[in-house]
Amino acid sequence: xxxxxxxxxxxxxxxxxxxxxxxxxxxxxxxxxxxxxxxxxxxxxxxxxxxxxxxxxxxxxxxxxxxxxxxxxxxxxxxxxxxxxxxxxxxxxxxxxxxxxxxxxxxxxxxxxxxxxxxxxxxxxxxxxxxxxxxxxxxxxxxxxxxxxxxxxxxxxxxxxxxxxxxxxxxxxxxxxxxxxxxxxxxxxxxxxxxxxxxxxxxxxxxxxxxxxxxxxxxxxxxxxxxxxxxxxxxxxxxxxxxxxxxxxxxxxxxxxxxxxxxxxxxxxxxxxxxxxxxxxxxxxxxxxxxxxxxxxxxxxxxxxxxxxxxxxxxxxxxxxxxxxxxxxxxxxxxxxxxxxxxxxxxxxxxxxxxxxxxxxxxxxxxxxxxxxxxxxxxxxxxxxxxxxxxxxxxxxxxxxxxxxxxxxxxxxxxxxxxxxxxxxxxxxxxxxxxxxxxxxxxxxxxxxxxxxxxxxxxxxxxxxxxxxxxxxxxxxxxxxxxxxxxxxxxxxxxxxxxxxxxxxxxxxxxxxxxxxxxxxxxxxxxxxxxxxxxxxxxxxxxxxxx
Amino acid sequence: xxxxxxxxxxxxxxxxxxxxxxxxxxxxxxxxxxxxxxxxxxxxxxxxxxxxxxxxxxxxxxxxxxxxxxxxxxxxxxxxxxxxxxxxxxxxxxxxxxxxxxxxxxxxxxxxxxxxxxxxxxxxxxxxxxxxxxxxxxxxxxxxxxxxxxxxxxxxxxxxxxxxxxxxxxxxxxxxxxxxxxxxxxxxxxxxxxxxxxxxxxxxxxxxxxxxxxxxxxxxxxxxxxxxxxxxxxxxxxxxxxxxxxxxxxx
Numbered sequence: 001x002x003x004x005x006x007x008x009x010x011x012x013x014x015x016x017x018x019x020x021x022x023x024x025x026x027x028x029x030x031x032x033x034x035x036x037x038x039x040x041x042x043x044x045x046x047x048x049x050x051x052x053x054x055x056x057x058x059x060x061x062x063x064x065x066x067x068x069x070x071x072x073x074x075x076x077x078x079x080x081x082x083x084x085x086x087x088x089x090x091x092x093x094x095x096x097x098x099x100x101x102x103x104x105x106x107x108x109x110x111x112x113x114x115x116x117x118x119x120x121x122x123x124x125x126x127x128x129x130x131x132x133x134x135x136x137x138x139x140x141x142x143x144x145x146x147x148x149x150x151x152x153x154x155x156x157x158x159x160x161x162x163x164x165x166x167x168x169x170x171x172x173x174x175x176x177x178x179x180x181x182x183x184x185x186x187x188x189x190x191x192x193x194x195x196x197x198x199x200x201x202x203x204x205x206x207x208x209x210x211x212x213x214x215x216x217x218x219x220x221x222x223x224x225x226x227x228x229x230x231x232x233x234x235x236x237x238x239x240x241x242x243x244x245x246x247x248x249x250x251x252x253x254x255x256x257x258x259x260x261x262x263x264x265x266x267x268x269x270x271x272x273x274x275x276x277x278x279x280x281x282x283x284x285x286x287x288x289x290x291x292x293x294x295x296x297x298x299x300x301x302x303x304x305x306x307x308x309x310x311x312x313x314x315x316x317x318x319x320x321x322x323x324x325x326x327x328x329x330x331x332x333x334x335x336x337x338x339x340x341x342x343x344x345x346x347x348x349x350x351x352x353x354x355x356x357x358x359x360x361x362x363x364x365x366x367x368x369x370x371x372x373x374x375x376x377x378x379x380x381x382x383x384x385x386x387x388x389x390x391x392x393x394x395x396x397x398x399x400x401x402x403x404x405x406x407x408x409x410x411x412x413x414x415x416x417x418x419x420x421x422x423x424x425x426x427x428x429x430x431x432x433x434x435x436x437x438x439x440x441x442x443x444x445x446x447x448x449x450x451x452x453x454x455x456x457x458x459x460x461x462x463x464x465x466x467x468x469x470x471x472x473x474x475x476x477x478x479x480x481x482x483x484x485x486x487x488x489x490x491x492x493x494x495x496x497x498x499x500x501x502x503x504x505x506x507x508x509x510x511x512x513x514x515x516x517x518x519x520x521x522x523x524x525x526x527x528x529x530x531x532x533x534x535x536x537x538x539x540x541x542x543x544x545x546x547x
Numbered sequence: 548x549x550x551x552x553x554x555x556x557x558x559x560x561x562x563x564x565x566x567x568x569x570x571x572x573x574x575x576x577x578x579x580x581x582x583x584x585x586x587x588x589x590x591x592x593x594x595x596x597x598x599x600x601x602x603x604x605x606x607x608x609x610x611x612x613x614x615x616x617x618x619x620x621x622x623x624x625x626x627x628x629x630x631x632x633x634x635x636x637x638x639x640x641x642x643x644x645x646x647x648x649x650x651x652x653x654x655x656x657x658x659x660x661x662x663x664x665x666x667x668x669x670x671x672x673x674x675x676x677x678x679x680x681x682x683x684x685x686x687x688x689x690x691x692x693x694x695x696x697x698x699x700x701x702x703x704x705x706x707x708x709x710x711x712x713x714x715x716x717x718x719x720x721x722x723x724x725x726x727x728x729x730x731x732x733x734x735x736x737x738x739x740x741x742x743x744x745x746x747x748x749x750x751x752x753x754x755x756x757x758x759x760x761x762x763x764x765x766x767x768x769x770x771x772x773x774x775x776x777x778x779x780x781x782x783x784x785x786x787x788x789x790x791x792x793x794x795x796x797x798x
Contacts, residue, residue, distance in 0.1 A: 017674050031671060033654030034761030037740035042680075043651050049680035159769035197766025208655030208763045232674060253675045305794065307781040314758065316772035359758050363735040367728075373789045377720050379611040379731055381618045382786040384626065387756045389787045391794075394757070422679045462797040 001218035002540035004225035011228045011260060012219070013250055015269075016073035018231035019044065019206065023075075023216065024223050026192035032080070032206025036358045039204055042067075044074040044081065050422040053272065054429040055479045059410075065419055068430050069296065069485050071270055075231050076206070078270065078483070079214025079529060083203035083318040084184040086131050087350060087526040088122055090146035090327070091115040096522050100329060101344055105435060106406040107293055109521045112491050112502030113538070115147065121534040121541075126153055126182075129217045129533070130190040133157050133182030142328040143179070157320070158187035158196055163311040163397040164321040164354030167304070170456025171323050171353065178353060181322040184530075186211040196317065203318040203355070215533065236425060238265055238281040238512065245512040255423055264511045264543060266504075268536070271295075271488040271518040275413040276428040278489070284508035287496045290489065291414050293407035294432060295523040297349065297484040298466045300442055302399040302449030303392075304458030310394040311356070319354030319398075323452075326351060326401060326445050327525035334444060341440035348445040349402040349525035351452075362393040397458070399449055402484065403466075404525040406437050413488050432480060442466070484528055489518040504539040515539055594641025595689060596633070603696045603707045605633045608734040610715050611727070617712070625751035627734050635737030635746030636730075640689050643681060648673055650681055652743045659750075661765035667743040688729075695726030 004010045021029035032044075042048070045067070053068035072080045092099045094111040102108045132155035138144050157180045168178035185202075186195045196211035210216070223229060230250075237249040239259070247261035267274045275291040283290065325331055326348030329338075338346045357365070366386040370378035389395070416429035434442075446463045453461035466482065492498025495507040504519050506512040515536040517528055524531065593601050605628060609617045614626030627633075642649040647670040656662035673681065699707040702718045710718075719727045737746030739753065741761060747753065753760045781787065 029655075031651075031654040031666070033652065033656065033667060034763050035652055035654065035667065035741050037736055037744060038651050038654075040736075041650060042677075047677055047680035049683050050676040159772045162773055162775060165773070197762075197764065198769065198772045199762040199766045201761070201763075303794075305791065308778055309775055310757070310779045312771070312776055315762075315767040359739040359753070359756060360735060363739060364732065367731055367735065369790055369793070370786075373786065373793065375720075377716055379719065379727070380613055380716065381620045383612060384621060384624060384755070385784050385786055386790065388624070389781055389784065390756060391781070391787060391790055395781065422676060460791055460794045462794050464797075 001221040001225070002537065002544050004222040004227040006544040008544070010222060010226070011230065011262075012222070013233045013235050013248075014075050014229065014231045015234040015273075016044070016046075016075065016231065018075040018229070019080075020075060020216070023220050023229070027194075028210065028220075030206060030208060030210065032208050034199055034201040034205070034208065036201075036360045039081075040360060042070070044072045044206060045070045046073045051427070052419060052421070053427055054416040054419050056429070056431050057433045059431055063416070063429065064479055066479065067481075068428075068479055069272060069481060069483060071483055071485065075219070075229065076214060076216050079216070080206045081204050081483075082212075082214060082527075082529060084212045084214060085322070085352065085527045086126065086129075086182045086184050086530040087322070087324075088147040089115075089524040089526055089528075089531045092146060092329070093522055093524040094118070103344060103406060103437060106408055106437065107497060107521075108406070109490070109492060109497070111521050112493060118531075118534050118538060119150070121538045122530065123151065125530060125533045125537060126184075128221075129184040129213055129215075130154055130186055130193070131182050131184050131530075132187040133180060135182075138179050139177035139324065141177070143177070143324045146328075153182060155187045155190060158183075158185060158317060159198065159320075161313070161316045161318075161320040161354045163313050163356070164319045166306070166311070167353040167397055167399055167453065167456045168321040170452050170454070170458075173455040174452055176323045176325045176452060178321045178323050180320055181352070183317065183320075184212060184214060185317055198316045200314045200316055201358075202316075214529070218533075218537075234423070235277060236280060238267075238277065238283060240281070240283065240509060240512075243508065243510050245509050251423065264513060266513045266515050266543075267489075268514070268516040270516050271485045272413050272428045272430065274514060274516055274518045275488040276415065276426075279413075279415050280425065283506065283512070285499075286508070289495075289497065289499050291412045292409045293487040293490050293521075294411045294413055294430065294485075295405040295407055295487040295520065296432065296480050296482050297405055297523060297525075297528075298403040298434065298438055298442060299482045300401040300403065300446055300449065300463060300466045302401075302453050302461065302463045304397045304399070304453035304456060305391055305460040306395050306397060306457065307459045310390065311397055312394065313354065313356035313397065314358065314394070319352050321353040323351045323353065324526075326448065327404070334441075337444040338440060341436060343437055343440060346437045346441040346444070347404045347525050348441050349404050350527075351449070352400045352402070355398040355400065356393050356396045359387075359393065362390070363387060365392045397453070397456075399453060401445055401449060402482075402525065402527065403438060403441055403445070405486075405523045406435055407487055407490070407522060408435055411487075430480075484523070486517040486520040486523045486528055489514045490521045491519045492521060503542045504536075513539065513543060593634075593637045594644060596637050596640075596692075600692070600696045601633055601637065603699055604636060604692075604730070606708050606715065607699060607719060607727075607730060608632045608636075608737075610712065610719055611731045611734050612738055624755050625749075627738060629748065629751050630738045630746050631748040632734045632737035632746050634748075635740070635744055636692075636733050638745035639733070639736075640685055640692065643678070643685060645670075647671070648678075648681070649744065650677070652741060656763050657741065657743070657761050659760065660762050662763070665743070667741055667761075670743075691724075691726065691729060694724060695730065698723040698726060
């Protein structure tokens, strides 16, 4: 958007399909719909049968081939599937080394800019994608203390979700600070797009009416300013000459090879595919940093069962309330627990209050449960009784902790030596395991999820760990699927420990830039997309020479 | 349980109804499909199954997700048979033989909640990456189904449809080659997915669980989102109590 508006001749390559018609129109058409099976069938994600990835919890562990952090691969990217929660990162995220200090084994670093510097870009993105929320209702501590606001959001909050309200009340009862989360979902008509009509197929689905627009907003502006979009076009190599990127090679979906030249090249394919392309292209990497410090948030799930009523979580915005308390390294007891674990500090993360699953997922849950409970006949009338009682859907209210993940050099993306995609191109291999900080923080905060759900009146409350580790055998062998993917091409000033500079410029290629979550030096403890967009906007403003 | 007459009626009506709505391309595709038969004439009402295979699958899925005629405790509660789960599975396995493969239903709306047009009835073309994946996947699944039906028949001494309901349950519970697990997963989809994929006929899957299904473009009112619908107390039943006990005992 920034480059196209500044008069650059911009071409955008997207490997996936375009499920929209005329993105420059006020109200583009789309084929996204309220269809659980369609999304289950990887409609907008890479289908692992054609485009697998490889995961291993450690270099010694046997590799697993399949779907790994398979974020949408389609025009609109990750903001097609998101439910558009748009918190800001905190001051301590940008200056983590200075404000919180080092942690042994992790590459704790400052970002090349601070909260005050990125704040105006947050404002611009919130305006552009249409964030709804009431900042005067955000808690002074810890939320506004760490991410101060200077102005109102462009829209008021939409209707609160009933189940979110219940859990928020529970949080208040145990001294936590719930609030309606900012989210980029229209609460009224906004820039030609309609208000959300509460259809309930939100998280995990493309919005059928574009009440939730996400990254399509700047894309639409770019196209209106003359940029060209080529979907179903996979870039397979960045061409270089000395310190210059000269252009790229790409394949159409019939596997015909084409080339394109350019004055600058920008990679924005998310941590995994951006790194894969950098490695496929053999970009200079003298210090072996590309792909390292890969970070996933860990999602620990609480589930509360309410037996006296149905919570009708199939309506509305997935969930509407958050708490930020567990993202605070000074949350009561956290410093002490960290010290016991041999750490100077740790953080959990924000908790999303509310949400449940749809019937296909619910039914599959019972299919699994019945193997345990009724192995002699794990089907039949028992299955249907469970579906009607709906203990794991209509009577369930979830809460999800989005935990901070530290940058470790050993967590990385590289190319798998043997597995190829359907075109015959090496796929990304992800080597990832949690460190002592993640394991200790999860152990500390898991009981809190049960506590706040009980306080909300849940008849039964459980918390399920997400991180695979020997401490949590229930999660062993689980392929990470949290879909918050960061790091791999970290920004920094030292080319020995980072891949890009403050503008996302590659340390060894003067006109190659990276503008996605891979440039994050730390993962924060909140949903990353708003920060990805604000960082990219700040970077692009610099490239266009109009800062 | 003796439900043969009822089944026969359903089956006849079902097949006649299906033939009436089959598009020409689908009928053309049917004639060119070569699948092993059990000595009976091929049943052209299905895309990939012969009549016997379809019957075995209908009876097997009716044990997995029983309806009123399959289990006395399910009186008033339609199951896989009523939802047409077998047709759903057949449609999926034969999806690529249609000019618009029935893999991804269109959008944004069905005609159920406020739209005059059922966009979901128009299926979407696949990208080459998707077509590659589904070609492999469906070839594997088709052979799993052929083997699976054969295994059920063999374990029933020749014909799965000829043994008692209890015997069918016992055979399925052994999960031969993982086929029961596979079939159950697909039966779930045929029961609760949008009906455009061939199952959930008459929305019986959704109505049995009080799920409204797709809601665009009507949506819900803000009040429906934000406030309780009032008490709806869970009525304890054996398996529900076991599940709650299991959850309560989680670490």
